[in-house]
Amino acid sequence: MFNPSVFRRLTIILLIALGLFILLTFEQYGISNDEEVQHIYGRLLLDFYTSGFADQDAFHYRNLYLYGGFFDLVAAVLEKFVPIWIWDLRHLLSAAFGLSGIIASYKAARLLGNERSGFIVAVLLAITGAWTGAMFTHTKDVPFATCMVWALYYSMRLSRQLPKPSLGLCIKLGIAVGCALGLRIGGVFSVFYLLLAVFIGGWLAAPGFQQKWQYWLTSAWRLLPAGITAFALMALFWPWGVMSPEHPLQAAEAFSHFAFNMLTVMDGEVMKIGEVPREYLPSYLLVRLPEVFLLGLLAMIIIGARHIREWRVQHKQFLPWLLVCVAALFPLMFILLDKPALYNGVRHFTFLIPPLAILSGLGLSMSWDALANFSKLRWLAAGVVTALTVATTVTMVQLHPYEYIYYNRLAGSMPYAESHWEGDYWSSSLREAAEILEDKLPELQSVDKQAGDGLNHAPYKVAVCAESIQGDAYLDHRFQITSDWVSADFFISSTNMNCDKVLQGKIIGTVERMGAVLAVVKDRRNLHPKYRFPRPAPH
Numbered sequence: 348m349f350n351p352s353v354f355r356r357l358t359i360i361l362l363i364a365l366g367l368f369i370l371l372t373f374e375q376y377g378i379s380n381d382e383e384v385q386h387i388y389g390r391l392l393l394d395f396y397t398s399g400f401a402d403q404d405a406f407h408y409r410n411l412y413l414y415g416g417f418f419d420l421v422a423a424v425l426e427k428f429v430p431i432w433i434w435d436l437r438h439l440l441s442a443a444f445g446l447s448g449i450i451a452s453y454k455a456a457r458l459l460g461n462e463r464s465g466f467i468v469a470v471l472l473a474i475t476g477a478w479t480g481a482m483f484t485h486t487k488d489v490p491f492a493t494c495m496v497w498a499l500y501y502s503m504r505l506s507r508q509l510p511k512p513s514l515g516l517c518i519k520l521g522i523a524v525g526c527a528l529g530l531r532i533g534g535v536f537s538v539f540y541l542l543l544a545v546f547i548g549g550w551l552a553a554p555g556f557q558q559k560w561q562y563w564l565t566s567a568w569r570l571l572p573a574g575i576t577a578f579a580l581m582a583l584f585w586p587w588g589v590m591s592p593e594h595p596l597q598a599a600e601a602f603s604h605f606a607f608n609m610l611t612v613m614d615g616e617v618m619k620i621g622e623v624p625r626e627y628l629p630s631y632l633l634v635r636l637p638e639v640f641l642l643g644l645l646a647m648i649i650i651g652a653r654h655i656r657e658w659r660v661q662h663k664q665f666l667p668w669l670l671v672c673v674a675a676l677f678p679l680m681f682i683l684l685d686k687p688a689l690y691n692g693v694r695h696f697t698f699l700i701p702p703l704a705i706l707s708g709l710g711l712s713m714s715w716d717a718l719a720n721f722s723k724l725r726w727l728a729a730g731v732v733t734a735l736t737v738a739t740t741v742t743m744v745q746l747h748p749y750e751y752i753y754y755n756r757l758a759g760s761m762p763y764a765e766s767h768w769e770g771d772y773w774s775s776s777l778r779e780a781a782e783i784l785e786d787k788l789p790e791l792q793s794v795d796k797q798a799g800d801g802l803n804h805a806p807y808k809v810a811v812c813a814e815s816i817q818g819d820a821y822l823d824h825r826f827q828i829t830s831d832w833v834s835a836d837f838f839i840s841s842t843n844m845n846c847d848k849v850l851q852g853k854i855i856g857t858v859e860r861m862g863a864v865l866a867v868v869k870d871r872r873n874l875h876p877k878y879r880f881p882r883p884a885p886h
Contacts (some may be wrong), residue, residue: 445482480750525580
């Protein structure tokens with residue numbers, strides 16, 4: 348037995364705690380690798396609208412026109428009115444999306460289960476580093492995933508009203524889908540899921556072929572407002588996408604076969620991103636999701652096999668379940684069949700995490716009910732789940748503010764995982780590395796002065812194995828970022844993919860968490876000239 352109101356209160360407390368966590372920590376996260384170009388794109392889109400559509404530089408800026416600018420456009424607008432440093436503002440806004448995604452996942456789980464199911468899902472996402480840690484800096488991936496899970500939730504609700512869903516629900520679905528498409532062409536997945544529900548709903552509900560056609564036509568007509576709303580929002584946030592019927596297809600083709608000269612790593616094996624094995628994404632999910640998350644998925648597979656026939660008979664209940672399963676499994680099947688270029692672990696498929704969390708939370712909740720006649724086993728299972736949850740939470744606290752680099756115990760120790768899988772690929776630790784360099788400088792200058800080495804000069808040239816802004820934004824006037832790495836006085840780099848090995852120097856500081864070195868600071872001023880030249884990162 349359980350009291351729904353108790354779990355409802357617990358969920359509210361958890362969401363408030365997460366909100367406070369966001370407000371207290373959003374200024375602690377570093378700028379991500381492509382955040383500068385994203386924000387420039389947002390500013391250019393704003394220029395496009397404020398110029399009366401005359402300024403079209405946004406559609407010629409790198410390859411950003413292939414993306415929708417929903418998040419970046421909102422950030423560019425807020426920049427003009429909110430007195431927060433833009434990079435911190437972007438992280439606050441992105442984290443707000445992440446919290447919204449947890450709420451949508453909670454609602455979806457409650458729709459299929461109960462308040463207990465919803466609470467468990469909220470907890471799972473809260474302790475998943477690939478979500479709660481990523482939500483501050485993955486400003487493309489988490490907002491997109493949030494829009495997708497809201498689209499999933501409204502599709503689940505709408506599937507129960509087919510073939511005559513309410514207008515209000517259609518508008519809400521259209522907003523969610525439109526915002527998803529206003530971020531990435533991948534938002535079309537949400538449209539596919541809905542159409543699948545309509546097709547199967549008509550097939551199961553209508554007895555004859557004529558009745559099936561009537562069901563489908565009625566559904567299509569009633570869903571028209573959702574389509575209009577989605578298209579309007581997509582056009583607003585991704586104007587290039589509607590300037591030609593071919594543009595969405597070009598974007599889809601580009602992302603399906605997107606490849607450039609870059610390496611990734613999987614369990615210690617380095618490979619080109621266009622040559623990753625089909626099991627790349629499943630392997631990363633296996634080591635990136637918390638153990639209790641994986642346990643819930645296993646429970647869901649076992650319980651789902653027992654209940655699938657029952658759900659198929661009651662199609663109004665079956666369709667929402669089908670939507671969640673398809674949302675979790677179809678992208679995985681797409682990866683296995685299409686084999687696109689992949690890197691950064693699960694980052695590009697962050698939108699898989701909420702539907703997987705929904706299934707996992709439902710699996711854990713339904714396991715409690717399934718063990719009703721086995722009291723001792725039931726409480727033993729509850730103890731295991733609680734222990735795993737607490738252990739993951741402790742790990743997340745120890746990793747702060749780099750929760751997104753979390754790996755479970757299947758990947759080995761944290762130092763092993765960070766060297767054999769993708770670690771701090773966003774170079775978020777460079778913020779702390781820059782602070783270390785600033786703090787060390789007075790001591791270094793004192794030593795230089797006493798030794799009479801003639802090295803006491805400013806501004807010091809700093810090479811950054813990342814985007815320049817990731818160091819420049821945090822270093823003061825005593826330092827100058829240089830692209831001439833040979834002449835660099837100092838070098839700061841994350842250790843991901845051995846980028847820290849590119850330049851030699853005396854290590855004067857490190858950023859570490861749980862024994863894993865995430866970034867290094869090197870003093871290169873006393874190096875012999877023959878050791879100053881860059882070299883390929885060893886693997």
